[in-house]
Amino acid sequence: MHWADVAAQALAHKSDTHVVSTGITPxxxxxxxxxxxxxTGDMIARAAKDAGLTVDFVFIIDSxxxxxxxxxxxxPEYEQFVGNQLGAIPAPKEDGNPDWERFQNxxxxxxxxxxxxFLKALKEIGVRPRLIDNLESYRNGRFAELSKTAxxxxxxxxxAIERISxxxxxxxxxxxxxxxxxxxxxxxxxxxxEYPLVHWEDEYxxxxxxxxxxxxxxxxxxxxxxxxxxxxxxxxxxxxxxHGAAGGSYSTGREIVQILxxxxxxxxxxxxxxxxxQGAMSSSAGNTIGPIEALRLVPPEILRLLVAKSKxxxxxxxxxxxxxxxxxxxxxxxxxxDFQQELANEELSRRQKVQVEDAAGAMKMATVVSGQExxxxxxxxxxxxxxxxxxxxxxxxxxxxxxxxxLKEITPQLQDRLNRMRYWIQSSHFPNEMRIKILTEPNTTMxxxxxxxxxxxxxxxxxxxxxxxxxxxxxxxxxPQSAKDLDESPRSAFKVAYAALxxxxxxxxxxxxxxxxxxEEILRLLDACVQVLGN
RNA sequence: GGGCCUGUAGCUCAGUCAGGUAGAGCGUCGGACUUUUAAUCCGAUGGUCGCGGGUUCGAACCCCGUCAGGCCCGCCA
Numbered sequence: 001m002h003w004a005d006v007a008a009q010a011l012a013h014k015s016d017t018h019v020v021s022t023g024i025t026p027x028x029x030x031x032x033x034x035x036x037x038x039x040t041g042d043m044i045a046r047a048a049k050d051a052g053l054t055v056d057f058v059f060i061i062d063s064x065x066x067x068x069x070x071x072x073x074x075x076p077e078y079e080q081f082v083g084n085q086l087g088a089i090p091a092p093k094e095d096g097n098p099d100w101e102r103f104q105n106x107x108x109x110x111x112x113x114x115x116x117x118f119l120k121a122l123k124e125i126g127v128r129p130r131l132i133d134n135l136e137s138y139r140n141g142r143f144a145e146l147s148k149t150a151x152x153x154x155x156x157x158x159x160a161i162e163r164i165s166x167x168x169x170x171x172x173x174x175x176x177x178x179x180x181x182x183x184x185x186x187x188x189x190x191x192x193x194e195y196p197l198v199h200w201e202d203e204y205x206x207x208x209x210x211x212x213x214x215x216x217x218x219x220x221x222x223x224x225x226x227x228x229x230x231x232x233x234x235x236x237x238x239x240x241x242x243h244g245a246a247g248g249s250y251s252t253g254r255e256i257v258q259i260l261x262x263x264x265x266x267x268x269x270x271x272x273x274x275x276x277x278q279g280a281m282s283s284s285a286g287n288t289i290g291p292i293e294a295l296r297l298v299p300p301e302i303l304r305l306l307v308a309k310s311k312x313x314x315x316x317x318x319x320x321x322x323x324x325x326x327x328x329x330x331x332x333x334x335x336x337x338d339f340q341q342e343l344a345n346e347e348l349s350r351r352q353k354v355q356v357e358d359a360a361g362a363m364k365m366a367t368v369v370s371g372q373e374x375x376x377x378x379x380x381x382x383x384x385x386x387x388x389x390x391x392x393x394x395x396x397x398x399x400x401x402x403x404x405x406x407l408k409e410i411t412p413q414l415q416d417r418l419n420r421m422r423y424w425i426q427s428s429h430f431p432n433e434m435r436i437k438i439l440t441e442p443n444t445t446m447x448x449x450x451x452x453x454x455x456x457x458x459x460x461x462x463x464x465x466x467x468x469x470x471x472x473x474x475x476x477x478x479x480p481q482s483a484k485d486l487d488e489s490p491r492s493a494f495k496v497a498y499a500a501l502x503x504x505x506x507x508x509x510x511x512x513x514x515x516x517x518x519x520e521e522i523l524r525l526l527d528a529c530v531q532v533l534g535n
Numbered sequence: 536g537g538g539c540c541u542g543u544a545g546c547u548c549a550g551u552c553a554g555g556u557a558g559a560g561c562g563u564c565g566g567a568c569u570u571u572u573a574a575u576c577c578g579a580u581g582g583u584c585g586c587g588g589g590u591u592c593g594a595a596c597c598c599c600g601u602c603a604g605g606c607c608c609g610c611c612a
Contacts, residue, residue: 241612329561
């Protein structure tokens with residue numbers, strides 16, 4: 001059974017209606033790591049719906065969280081906002097400094113700025129959660145009741161956190177962080193509590209009272225999370241392994257939520273996604289790839305497959321080079337399979353059956369529109385990469401595919417894939433080993449490995465190419481002819497040509513590539529090859 | 536110090552919850568095709584299941600220990 005179905009089954013044992021929740025702090029640019037958070041939730045929700053449950057899938061935007069520091073991508077003017085809530089400060093402009101104008105005129109915040117492209121990507125990927133803005137929820141009094149309970153039972157909560165996390169809370173600790181005189185959550189001390197007011201004084205010498213029913217502050221993180229479970233009624237949440245450790249925020253949360261009078265949600269801990277060869281992704285290290293950027297390279301189904309095929313507790317390495325080719329080709333293979341038919345085979349062992357079921361489950365989760373069949377395009381990524389490099393115009397690509405019988409009609413899906421492929425080829429992510437390259441200097445090693453016959457063909461080939469017209473058809477005829485002239489198989493002519501021009505044993509169709517190249521340069525290279533052999 | 540996750544074929548992983556003859560894909564090798572789309576098709580190859588003990592008729596799976604890698608325990612998914 002697919003992991004999402006296993007989770008759905010666990011939920012079904014508890015109740016018929018569920019709220020599956022996800023949440024992200026919009027503190028900087030989103031990356032594909034964040035996609036795992038939301039896709040994991042989406043897949044559980046989808047599986048639960050398929051199992052006949054009523055499911056509300058929500059995405060909580062943690063806009064009430066404070067800006068922790070002036071990140072590298074922010075200008076120095078952000079110093080004044082450290083400690084202030086992300087949904088209450090201006091967004092950065094191109095130069096990294098605050099865009100006051102949009103903030104004042106449209107209320108365009110820091111949180112909005114980073115969230116918007118992510119939401120756009122989600123739409124494309126087929127994830128449609130109900131959005132809950134956390135800061136707004138505080139301001140609208142959604143947290144009021146639970147905040148009161150938290151403040152009333154401050155000692156119980158304090159005890160729970162200290163016991164479970166094993167760390168000691170400071171003396172003035174209180175389960176409510178009031179906003180100080182400058183709108184920040186730091187540099188402020190609670191001096192008293194009389195519902196609904198929490199009295200405070202800050203390091204700027206100001207004092208005041210924060211109304212906990214109006215969002216004039218927020219619950220500290222370890223209480224904020226269980227409080228959300230409470231008022232939203234969350235019954236299932238997937239979260240990163242950082243929250244899942246013993247003594248981490250889930251283990252304190254599950255106890256705190258009970259103090260607040262609710263049940264903890266069904267947890268699902270997932271591993272992180274790293275960028276191949278660069279460790280965990282982090283915005284400050286700059287080794288991120290955003291969902292938008294990823295979508296320019298591959299279609300959404302393939303991105304979904306990446307998350308769907310790995311069990312949540314497996315770390316995923318996202319590789320924008322060869323790994324992407326493998327992943328995309330795997331997608332094509334899976335799409336072409338008939339799982340129903342495979343499962344009908346009685347001879348399958350239990351083990352093999354599980355594998356087929358998991359593959360089928362992963363593909364079900366990979367579709368952008370739930371329930372829709374994925375169609376195989378019949379063209380592998382690898383193949384398309386070749387064609388996209390050798391054919392300048394799209395229609396040439398389609399003609400070539402139709403000529404070989406691989407393709408009957410050009411679907412919008414294929415056109416879309418070709419567009420992304422062309423973008424990928426231009427980008428720095430495209431792997432070198434996939435890049436078609438004609439040598440500029442002879443590859444001596446390859447040439448010296450040629451035998452007597454092949455050396456003769458080499459000379460014949462040079463003569464033939466010198467004589468022929470410089471277009472794909474003529475070149476395509478000349479290469480094999482150069483071998484036929486010597487009563488050798490056409491194949492050996494290609495072997496020689498690859499050795500001379502690309503330094504490889506085999507390769508992509510040569511004629512169209514050569515036709516696109518400068519004739520003189522190719523001829524010069526071939527002459528140089530003959531020179532090498534002459535010695 | 537406490538805890539979590541991972542370790543199975545060259546690579547990526549399934550199988551561990553409910554113990555019953557080691558599984559898939561990729562790769563590699565071989566063959567078919569031969570004016571070749573690094574294509575396609577067919578076939579083969581491949582593992583002391585990290586290591587050591589224990590329980591059992593039987594252990595990749597359960598228990599104990601141990602090694603290695605990653606991570607968490609001051610709000611990075």
